[in-house]
Amino acid sequence: MVGGAAPPRVGVPRSILHYEFDGAIARFLRALGVEVVLSPPTNAEIFRTGKRLVIDELCFPIKIFVGHVAHLASQGVDRIAIPTIVGHVNDRVFPCHPRSRLPDIVRALGVCDADRLLTPAFRYDREGLAKGGFLALAQSLGISEAAAERALPERRPTRQTPNVPVAPGGLTIGVVGHPYVVEDRWASNQLVGRLERLDCRVVTDTAPTPIDYAPEGTGLHFALAARTVRMTRVFDRDDRIDGIVFLLPFNCGPDGDVARHLARTTSKPLLTLVLDELQSSAGLVTRLEAFIDLLRPVPAAAGGRST
Amino acid sequence: MKHFTFSWGNNYIAVRGLLRTLGHDLATPPRIGPAIAERGIACAHPFLCFSGKLVLGQIAAQLEDGERRLAFMSSLGPEACRCADTSDYVRSLFAEYDGFSAHRFGGGGFDGALENLRSHFGPQIRRSQCFRAYAAFMGKVDLLYKVDKRCTRLRCLSTEPSRVRAIEREALDRIDRAPGPFALWRVSRWFDRATARFPLRREPPSLRIGIVGGEHILSELDSIMAVIKGMAERGILLDWRSGFRMLARSSERTLAPLKEKCRDYLHEAPSTSELFSCAHALDFVSEAYDGLLHIYAFGCMPQTALKPVLQRIAADAQMPLLSLAIGDRFAEEGLEGRLEAFIDLLDARKNQGVNP
Numbered sequence: 001m002v003g004g005a006a007p008p009r010v011g012v013p014r015s016i017l018h019y020e021f022d023g024a025i026a027r028f029l030r031a032l033g034v035e036v037v038l039s040p041p042t043n044a045e046i047f048r049t050g051k052r053l054v055i056d057e058l059c060f061p062i063k064i065f066v067g068h069v070a071h072l073a074s075q076g077v078d079r080i081a082i083p084t085i086v087g088h089v090n091d092r093v094f095p096c097h098p099r100s101r102l103p104d105i106v107r108a109l110g111v112c113d114a115d116r117l118l119t120p121a122f123r124y125d126r127e128g129l130a131k132g133g134f135l136a137l138a139q140s141l142g143i144s145e146a147a148a149e150r151a152l153p154e155r156r157p158t159r160q161t162p163n164v165p166v167a168p169g170g171l172t173i174g175v176v177g178h179p180y181v182v183e184d185r186w187a188s189n190q191l192v193g194r195l196e197r198l199d200c201r202v203v204t205d206t207a208p209t210p211i212d213y214a215p216e217g218t219g220l221h222f223a224l225a226a227r228t229v230r231m232t233r234v235f236d237r238d239d240r241i242d243g244i245v246f247l248l249p250f251n252c253g254p255d256g257d258v259a260r261h262l263a264r265t266t267s268k269p270l271l272t273l274v275l276d277e278l279q280s281s282a283g284l285v286t287r288l289e290a291f292i293d294l295l296r297p298v299p300a301a302a303g304g305r306s307t
Numbered sequence: 308m309k310h311f312t313f314s315w316g317n318n319y320i321a322v323r324g325l326l327r328t329l330g331h332d333l334a335t336p337p338r339i340g341p342a343i344a345e346r347g348i349a350c351a352h353p354f355l356c357f358s359g360k361l362v363l364g365q366i367a368a369q370l371e372d373g374e375r376r377l378a379f380m381s382s383l384g385p386e387a388c389r390c391a392d393t394s395d396y397v398r399s400l401f402a403e404y405d406g407f408s409a410h411r412f413g414g415g416g417f418d419g420a421l422e423n424l425r426s427h428f429g430p431q432i433r434r435s436q437c438f439r440a441y442a443a444f445m446g447k448v449d450l451l452y453k454v455d456k457r458c459t460r461l462r463c464l465s466t467e468p469s470r471v472r473a474i475e476r477e478a479l480d481r482i483d484r485a486p487g488p489f490a491l492w493r494v495s496r497w498f499d500r501a502t503a504r505f506p507l508r509r510e511p512p513s514l515r516i517g518i519v520g521g522e523h524i525l526s527e528l529d530s531i532m533a534v535i536k537g538m539a540e541r542g543i544l545l546d547w548r549s550g551f552r553m554l555a556r557s558s559e560r561t562l563a564p565l566k567e568k569c570r571d572y573l574h575e576a577p578s579t580s581e582l583f584s585c586a587h588a589l590d591f592v593s594e595a596y597d598g599l600l601h602i603y604a605f606g607c608m609p610q611t612a613l614k615p616v617l618q619r620i621a622a623d624a625q626m627p628l629l630s631l632a633i634g635d636r637f638a639e640e641g642l643e644g645r646l647e648a649f650i651d652l653l654d655a656r657k658n659q660g661v662n663p
Binding site: 252 | 353355356399573574576577606611613614618632
């Protein structure tokens with residue numbers, strides 16, 4: 001750290017951009033010598049806190065995110081990192097509006113003092129997260145550009161196809177959806193674990209893949225919806241994948257837009273599960289079991305299985 | 308060749324002006340009402356914004372009537388609403404209709420607009436034709452906005468609101484029929500003279516309400532905005548500064564001062580819709596309006612993301628704010644009830660010193 005001062009404790013919400021950036025912000029801050037306080041995995045209390053603060057109409061993940069910020073604010077951290085993702089350098093694909101407004105929403109809700117927030121703006125380029133956001137983050141902590149350059153994370157190349165397990169037997173299910181839904185076990189209602197308990201192998205692609213185009217036949221502007229379409233097509237064309245589960249968070253406009261498009265254009269069985277704040281697992285388990293039974297050559301439902 | 312589009316209020320008239328300049332024509336979109344809304348709700352995903360559902364409802368109705376060539380104007384500026392540039396997506400939703408084509412106009416600057424016209428009508432479109440087409444479009448958009456604003460104002464200030472409505476209907480008809488810039492100028496002069504002669508009420512407006520919100524809802528006339536504008540006839544001055552015209556004319560240069568104005572509330576890369584609503588809300592605050600009305604389609608991402616920001620602006624300024632989300636279960640009765648309660652509140656605050 002510069003000047004020998006005590007390193008600040010910087011809180012990083014374990015939500016939305018933490019997953020979308022594959023933890024790159026926390027790793028970068030640690031590499032700079034900053035003490036990072038990562039909020040705990042999402043739980044019911046964090047969600048309830050966010051839900052109390054956020055207007056009803058905003059989507060499920062934003063409520064979770066604000067809950068994480070409120071948790072960090074109560075932990076006495078010096079600063080809280082809320083990066084903004086503003087789009088791709090090609091100006092063709094963008095984040096959805098609520099995701100690009102996260103710092104403004106947090107400020108407007110009065111979750112914590114505005115001067116405690118670190119809000120660098122990030123863009124994607126063809127190699128991944130452009131470095132300008134990292135440099136801005138370092139600068140706002142008073143760290144030199146040279147030190148920030150040394151701490152920059154490895155850039156990730158675009159990954160075209162996921163790594164599909166090839167073990168024989170059983171079903172292989174591709175799960176598509178936003179990284180902050182698929183990877184957040186509470187938000188996804190333990191979906192991956194539930195599928196594995198149904199003897200399925202699960203393939204996800206949660207790498208922060210930059211997408212610099214709208215998939216053909218969509219004209220989509222929204223980066224993560226375009227990613228959902230692209231990943232669904234990858235799974236649809238892969239003979240090793242037996243079925244696809246699409247996790248759709250409640251009131252997500254971009255993915256809601258593509259849901260019917262995917263239902264019409266996907267040839268493999270596709271199950272769309274809307275995840276909402278009610279978090280009831282009974283209906284979800286029944287639908288998952290029915291979907292898996294449909295995919296199996298011999299239905300096993302007669303056994304009265306329970307997950 | 309005949310095309311079809313969705314209405315966005317009366318703005319289809321400007322799209323028709325553009326097409327007629329190129330020797331084509333445009334069908335009049337069906338009026339927005341419960342039947343159109345139900346069609347849209349049936350063919351859209353539930354999470355699509357209500358404006359999007361109305362658009363899909365109008366498209367579905369016209370496809371069933373045999374129309375096949377959808378031509379629509381997306382914003383010309385840096386607007387990133389999902390409604391822009393989704394012609395491929397729209398086509399995929401109605402793939403069962405043989406021969407259905409969807410094409411957007413607009414695009415980044417003159418060259419982008421020319422490229423879009425050529426991709427739709429063929430490479431024979433000349434630059435001069437493109438210029439004339441967009442001159443007709445912009446001229447009509449501007450005049451439609453002027454008529455809409457002035458007539459809403461006169462419905463508040465004049466003693467004969469029914470005559471104002473008649474003038475407005477005639478003005479829309481004349482704008483639609485005007486074949487070129489000179490004819491539009493004559494319509495504008497006729498409108499100025501016709502509206503200059505209106506007898507005005509002696510008393511000033513009882514309240515002044517600033518309206519912000521989604522441009523697609525603000526430009527809608529047949530159901531939602533008709534109720535809102537009905538408030539004007541009760542002596543309430545309504546003012547809004549967003550709309551299709553501003554979207555069509557926005558550019559990085561025109562948006563820069565708005566970004567500066569909003570810098571305490573909006574930071575990185577706000578969309579045009581967010582920027583307009585935030586900046587205009589701040590204008591209404593600084594001009595000491597009596598209240599703010601925020602109207603948006605349920606599911607509209609920019610306006611939903613902006614709602615906490617508007618609540619903060621209103622709280623900071625101690626100005627009453629009513630947010631109205633217009634959604635699938637929209638009913639005029641409920642809308643009128645909430646508006647009346649809001650007006651009563653503003654009235655009490657202004658005339659009786661009651662602080663809400």
